[in-house]
Amino acid sequence: MNEDTKIPLHLEETIQHLPFSATLAMNELIAEKEKSGKQKILHMGFGEAALPLHPLLKNALVESAAYTKYAPVLGLPELRQAIAGFLSRTRKITVNANQIVVGPGSKSMLYALFRIFEGDALIPAPSWVSYAPAVRMAGKKVVYVQTDSKDNHRLTTENLNKALKKAKEEGADPRILIINSPHCPVGVMFEPVDVKMIAEWAKKHNMALISDEIYAELAFGWRKHVSPAVYYPEGTIITGGISKTLSAGGWRLGYACLPDTPAGKKAIKAMQAIGSEIWASAASPIQKAAVVAFAPNASIDHYLHQAALLFGYTTTKMYQIFKDLGVPCPRPAGGFYLYPDFAPWRPVLLKRGVRTGKELSQYLLDDWGIASVPAPEFGEDPHTLRIRLSTNKLCEPEKGTSAKKREEFLWNLLHTVENKDFNPDLPVLKFAQERWTKVILNLNEKTKQ
Numbered sequence: 001m002n003e004d005t006k007i008p009l010h011l012e013e014t015i016q017h018l019p020f021s022a023t024l025a026m027n028e029l030i031a032e033k034e035k036s037g038k039q040k041i042l043h044m045g046f047g048e049a050a051l052p053l054h055p056l057l058k059n060a061l062v063e064s065a066a067y068t069k070y071a072p073v074l075g076l077p078e079l080r081q082a083i084a085g086f087l088s089r090t091r092k093i094t095v096n097a098n099q100i101v102v103g104p105g106s107k108s109m110l111y112a113l114f115r116i117f118e119g120d121a122l123i124p125a126p127s128w129v130s131y132a133p134a135v136r137m138a139g140k141k142v143v144y145v146q147t148d149s150k151d152n153h154r155l156t157t158e159n160l161n162k163a164l165k166k167a168k169e170e171g172a173d174p175r176i177l178i179i180n181s182p183h184c185p186v187g188v189m190f191e192p193v194d195v196k197m198i199a200e201w202a203k204k205h206n207m208a209l210i211s212d213e214i215y216a217e218l219a220f221g222w223r224k225h226v227s228p229a230v231y232y233p234e235g236t237i238i239t240g241g242i243s244k245t246l247s248a249g250g251w252r253l254g255y256a257c258l259p260d261t262p263a264g265k266k267a268i269k270a271m272q273a274i275g276s277e278i279w280a281s282a283a284s285p286i287q288k289a290a291v292v293a294f295a296p297n298a299s300i301d302h303y304l305h306q307a308a309l310l311f312g313y314t315t316t317k318m319y320q321i322f323k324d325l326g327v328p329c330p331r332p333a334g335g336f337y338l339y340p341d342f343a344p345w346r347p348v349l350l351k352r353g354v355r356t357g358k359e360l361s362q363y364l365l366d367d368w369g370i371a372s373v374p375a376p377e378f379g380e381d382p383h384t385l386r387i388r389l390s391t392n393k394l395c396e397p398e399k400g401t402s403a404k405k406r407e408e409f410l411w412n413l414l415h416t417v418e419n420k421d422f423n424p425d426l427p428v429l430k431f432a433q434e435r436w437t438k439v440i441l442n443l444n445e446k447t448k449q
């Protein structure tokens with residue numbers, strides 16, 4: 001027996017290798033760097049929507065503060081009803097309250113889903129940092145579906161078939177496929193034909209299709225969000241929440257919508273059993289207040305639209321800056337991410353000792369004060385020179401602005417974003433443009449030497 005295993009509190013094998021979530025780790029690293037005050041940091045490492053909270057939600061939470069009882073494990077009936085109504089209105093599907101499970105964030109819902117369903121999981125590469133660890137924590141194998149950067153990381157029948165074949169050769173048994181649109185980290189959205197193809201592929205292979213739709217209401221407008229549940233209602237599970245769309249990540253409120261079938265009902269019971277032993281219920285006052293987020297309300301709908309336009313404005317501007325600088329980057333369609341590729345500068349980066357995505361991110365942070373998350377964290381090959389940039393902070397006012405003034409600044413942006421001549425002075429966006437221009441010009445210069 002290894003000496004180490006005799007120590008009390010010895011960690012279980014899978015957990016020993018489970019790293020701290022890359023995005024949260026980056027956030028903490030930046031906080032430290034900023035505290036040291038040595039360099040002004042361009043914070044593009046952490047994807048957190050932080051627009052001002054809608055006043056209806058704020059008031060609803062104040063009113064529900066005294067609701068201190070445990071809520072039912074599956075969620076408050078009125079909230080489950082409101083979410084079912086919301087999905088029926090926005091996804092062109094018919095959903096009833098019994099299909100909904102509410103929990104503390106959709107992250108916990110995703111873990112529970114990976115835990116309850118049989119088989120291993122197919123995960124696109126790249127995809128959100130937390131899918132693979134959640135699958136592994138649920139005791140399953142991760143099978144990556146390799147996508148092509150030249151094809152904007154689309155899922156195709158070819159790359160899905162290839163992943164399935166490889167999985168079987170390696171002794172894995174994938175029975176779950178997870179997809180995400182608008183996409184984190186790439187920022188793209190599925191074309192409707194691709195959604196149909198993916199749904200039909202999952203159906204043909206008898207897979208549970210988990211559709212992470214947390215950014216769905218943040219589509220910028222040039223591409224429509226389509227849920228695969230339209231084509232494969234009996235096998236699709238939709239997950240979502242209010243963290244991104246309503247800038248309420250800290251409320252920790254998410255949901256899963258399971259199929260209205262006998263198998264779906266069994267799955268709901270399994271979710272209830274897991275929930276009853278882990279989180280008991282999402283916080284009751286938050287659930288009560290969140291009814292407002294999903295019930296039909298013109299003011300909330302308008303806020304969602306404005307938030308999508310604002311993120312669309314800043315993300316598209318940043319995309320254009322990269323395009324003008326000659327940096328390959330997929331055109332963003334929703335959410336608040338960009339996924340630029342620095343492969344054209346590989347030789348010059350190599351001269352600086354940058355061989356991997358992780359080293360690229362470190363170089364950008366150390367030499368240029370730019371925070372990012374490298375491609376390998378999203379399941380890509382370690383040598384991939386792509387990074388995820390979060391654009392959510394590009395609409396922030398100057399650092400040091402008081403909380404009150406910051407809120408006014410952001411409300412003003414939300415209220416004017418629909419104007420034809422919307423062209424605000426955005427200091428962080430300007431700073432991002434300046435700094436990225438310096439980075440690329442420097443790399444170009446060094447390439448010539």
Ligand code: PLP
Pocket residue numbers: 047104105106107108128180184212214240241242243249252253254
């Ligand atoms: N899915 C994706 C793609 C995300 O980016 C996030 C948050 O970063 C989540 C799910 C989880 O969100 P929450 O647990 O706050 O609902």
